Amino acid sequence: MAATRNRTPPDPAAEEAVAAVLATAGVAPGETVCVALSGGVDSTVLLHILVRLRERGGFTLAAAHVHHGLSPNADAWLEACRACCDALGVDFHAFRVHVRRDDPAGPEAAARAARHAALAGVPCAWLAFGHHQDDQAETLMFRLLRGAGVRGAGAMAAVEPGAPGAPGRLRPLLGLRRAQIVAWARAHGLAWVEDESNSDQRYTRNLLRHRVMPVLEEAFPGAVAVLARASAQFREADALLGDLARLDEAACGDATLERAKLLLLSDERVRNLLRWRIRAMGLEAPARARLVEAVRQLREAPEQALRLPLGAAVCCAYRGRLWLEPEGAVAVPGATVWHGEAELPWGAGTVVLATAVGAGLSRAALERAQEVVLGPRWAGLALREGVGRPRRSFKNLCQEAGIPSWLRDGLPVLKVDGAAAWIGEVGVAAEFRCAPGEPGVVPVWRR
Template sequence: MAATRNRTPPDPVAEGAVAAVLAAAGVAPGETVCVALSGGVDSTVLLHILARLRGRGGFALAAAHVHHSLSPNADAWLGACRTSCDGLGVAFHPYRVQVRRDDPAGPEAAARAARHAALARVPCDWLAFGHHQDDQAETLMFRLLRGAGVRGAGAMADVDPGTPGRLRPLLGLRRAQIVAYARAHGLTWVEDESNTDERYTRNLLRHRVMPVLEAAFPGAVPVLARAGAQFREADGLLGDLARLDEAACGGAMLERAKLLLLSDERVRNLLRWRIRAMGLEAPVRARLVEAVRQLRAAPERALRLPLGAVVCCAYRGRLWLEPEGGMPAPEVSVWYGEAELPWGTGGVVFVEAVGEGLSRAALERAREVVLGRRWAGLSLREGVGRPRRSFKNLCQEAGIPAWLRDGLPVLRVDGVAAWVGEVGVAAEFLCAPGEPGVVPVWRR
């Protein structure tokens, strides 16, 4: 444990930096800011500065500590954090988690995942972290060495809106400035012994690589931090481009022909952006390159291209993404005349028409009309005088790929298939000329 008794007047640079980030985030009076308090010098200083600013800002202040049970000193750290909060009159939220030491991703990643899961349970509007400029430079180096793209190289932002939002008010300060602040204010903090263990990549970068880099290039840390900010700007512009390309290509269900008019780079950027919008991890570049190659090589063919966490599906001039393992199982729904029934992540819209689609009179005479999936023995006659065909034969004739068939919506009228998505209306339910009708439209 480290401490000092020397006391000096407030540090306007550190407090000004934190206040500026709060203002940029729009932290409002009455909102709660919770510090992710490890007990180390960085989060301890952040807690101290926020405690000084809360009266002026009108926000409530809390702190959360995650006990990982990995160090023999973990109980002492929890106690030190509680003492700090009690001394400042700050609400304290302790969380105990179990971390798998044999996690395939490694103990660092396992501990981080457990920590973030615990912090997600904190009742607050903003989570504040003690990351500083040296952390930013190390993060950029670490991600670049792992082959990160523009988004990963953007490292950390000082404000990440969300529920709760994330703040990193110390990103503009060097580690030395933070330690100097702590000593000047007589703060007490803990030292995590694992921070010196160079078996961990981040520690190796911090203790071996960065000192050499700074010796050769004295301004390396702030320069790398600025580069991270520029990468974040570039990533934001790529997101804006993806939104424009999505709109130009038809929206959520992309028009394949329009998509393929874009350059390979823009197609990959759009797919990558859409995957992240689904809350999933984007695939490595090589997979996206191969996916675009296959789309161009067979512009008319139905394709199902695995991309890690998602699958890229192309069929009948449309292209969409769905989670690996398929779309959510559609619910069976009884139709009572609604304009739309849910189906997977989309729905089936029932459009009023005249002389086309399903006979409105036949639907109204029915005892039960149900939207559901196919069933064993399903068959349908597409036109008067034509033979009744099995579901498999209907799909083969319509060119519907096998991977799409289980998700086709089927409208069953008194136990008989009246309409199958992508196939059509059964002959016995066809609307006569001039008769009121209903046209089912599958909206994916």
């Protein structure tokens, strides 16, 4: 436990910086701000500054500590955080998590994932973290050395609005150097804990902090501030790439993209759009090499049905359309009984049953039926496409229609009293076809 005496007047810059971030985020009176409190100097200072600001801002303050069990001092740290919150009149949440020391991602990454998972359970509008400018510079260096793109190089933002139902994230100290934070703590006589693992240079971030960054600052004074500014510029560029992706998506057809229009774009814009849409699905963006190969195959075979793996997602191209779906998450929709509705749900899309005359299915045949069901294929499924023609198996029908095997389980089938009347992408059975001038129903599958 580190403690100091109040020997110098406190620097108001830290408090002003925190207040400015709260104002930018629009933290409203009555909202709860929860500090991710490790007990270290950064989060301890942040907590004390927020205590000083809570009456003015009208927000409720809480703190949460995650006990990883990786240090013999972990119990003492938890109790120190609890005592600090009790003294300040701050609600305290404690979480104990298990971190595998042999995790393939490494203990640092495993601990970070466990910590964020625990913090996600805190009932609050905002989670506040004690990251500062030195952390920002280290994060940028760390990510660049791992080959990060524009988004990764953007590092951390001071304000990150939360997804629906999830808290936003605040990093109010991001504009301050660590030395300023320590100085504020000393000026106020604060006590904090020291994590012994922070000096272990076997961890990459510690190596950057203790060996690389001091050399950079000695050779290039102001390097930390410059790197932090670069991160802000990368974030701005990433936002612009997102805007471009939205424009390209709208121009190419929104939900499912028109393949021909997509391929009019440059390779860079196609990759940007695919990457952006994968992230919008909540999935990790693939490596650049995978995107390059996917775009190459799309251009070399502009009419061919393709299913291209992109890490956590799959790019599907078929009959002039292109869409993305999660890898391994394709589920066969269940059956739905039709009671005359204009449309029925089918997977992520719908089957529209449009009224017509002399086209599609005979409405009279549908109305006479005991049961009309929209569902998936079944064993032995067959359909006769024309009067006098033989019944063809589902497999043969799909082969003739050029439907790839990976799409077949997801085709909608309209079953009338146990017989196939219509198969999506294939057509209408001869015995259910509407006669000229007769009222009909035309099924249309909209993915």
